[in-house]
Amino acid sequence: MLKKALTVFAAIALILFLFTATYAESSIVESSDVKVIIDGQLYTYAYVPVNINGRLFLPIREVAVSLGVANDNEHIIWNDAEKSATIIYGDIKVNLVINNPTVTVNGETRTFDTAPVIYKDKTYVPLRMLSECFNRKVHWDEKLRAAFITTEEQYNKVRYIAEKSSEALSAIKKGTIDTKMEIQIFGQGSSVSFTPSMSTRFDRESKRLHIVMDVPIMGNLSFNRYYGDNALYNWNMFRRNWEKTVFEDEYADIFFQNNVDVLSLANSETICSGMVVEEDAGSNKYIVKGNIYQADVFNLVNEVVYVLITFELDEYYTTVYVDMDSFLIEKIVMDIGGGLDSQLGENYSAKITCQFNNINGNFEITLPDGV
Known part of the structure; x- marks a missing residue:
């Protein structure tokens, strides 16, 4: 009787083991x-x-x-x-x-x-x-489907520079952000290259922007727009006139900040966990770099060429150059790549360079008249 009971117990144990193993594998x-x-x-x-x-x-x-x-x-x-x-x-x-x-x-x-x-x-x-x-810090970014591992020292360095650079940027009253995009598109055994550019002048006191975009493809497409007094002014190159769009107060502030904050380093867990800091004493720069992307910079690419191409972001690497004394971000370089939805090709690679110029320069931004 005991032998029979042990046999039954062993059989049940085997079944439970197999069930557990199957469950573990399926999970x-x-x-x-x-x-x-x-x-x-x-x-x-x-x-x-x-x-x-x-x-x-x-x-x-x-x-x-x-x-x-x-x-x-x-x-x-x-x-x-x-x-x-x-x-x-x-x-x-x-x-x-x-x-x-x-x-x-x-x-x-x-x-x-x-x-x-x-x-x-x-x-x-x-x-x-x-x-x-x-003794490493771990951060999971669900949106990027990425795990970031860094040291406490590097995490704190990036966070400190992000905080100081944000303060430095907010102190700038006027300036120009020049963006150059070197884009190469691949598909069906061939490739095409073009170099769109964008220049954004901003004035914090008047809360105005002047944005000029040039896209040298299909001839040369040029876009000219102003922003001020809670309104966006777009030059219609086909109708040869200005078109005005009025924003709600809340959205107007967001639009202005998004264009000015391109040369900023987001003080986020992903940025602080995904980048490292090197010090270049020769050029007096902090070089902050890593396999992350600056959303504001990537959005610039889509804004410039969205009429022709829809980009997917599969690969990215960002390098940020920060002045050691002022903590002002002087330049951001982002290398990206991935698939795209376009008749021009199936994949792309791009190098985007955003640079600060004409800091606190002597200029005024005048909105179009009679619109």
Whole structure:
């Protein structure tokens, strides 16, 4: 009787094990679209990242190496009998066990809300678990589908420069923002290049803008517009007259700020986690860079060429040049690429350069008369 009971118990245990294993496998979602940016640099992995119950997992050896661990068996040690891994990074020693959320870091235990797993014969570790064991900050941006990992020191540097540069920009009363876009479009074995440009003069006191855009394609398209007194004035090149659009007060303020704030560094978690700071003493510049994009800069591209092309943003890298003394952002360079919806081609690459000129210059912005 006892033998029969044990047999039944063993059968039930086997069924439960198989059910659990099947459930665990089905809860793993491969996430090839996810980006991982560490210290401002985009990393790709030979084995696909996976999502388990809302947590991002990566192959342990690859992510350890991208976090700075030496890629050898002295720093990444696998114990097959115990199903455990030991990772050594500088003076930090981390011990992980498969299916165990408790990690040992330099002899002290830390418990996380998820555990390493084996998936397709590879050991996968929660990205946040290993990163935080190495004293890294982790930020997830759902819109970008990207995880950003940085050090506390770099995070604080970027945040400080973002805050100071915002103060510096707000102190500028007048100026000109010149934007150059070097765009190359690829499709069906050929390519086409063109270089749109845009110049924006602004006056904070009168809250006025003068924007000139030139698009050297299909001849040369030129756009001329003014903004002031809560109204936008567009020159209709076909009808040869000015057209006026009146804004609500709230939207008018947003429109003005969006055009002026192009040369700013957003003080956001994504920016602070996704960029790093280098100091160039020779040019007296902070160089802030990383695999992120400035939304205001990208929107400029769409604004200039939206009539002809709809861009998709798949690749991006931004470099910001900040004066060490004034903290004024002098230039932003953004390299982008991706697919597009256009008869001109299927993919594109672009380099966008925004630069400050004529700071507090002696000019006035006069709105069109009789509109």
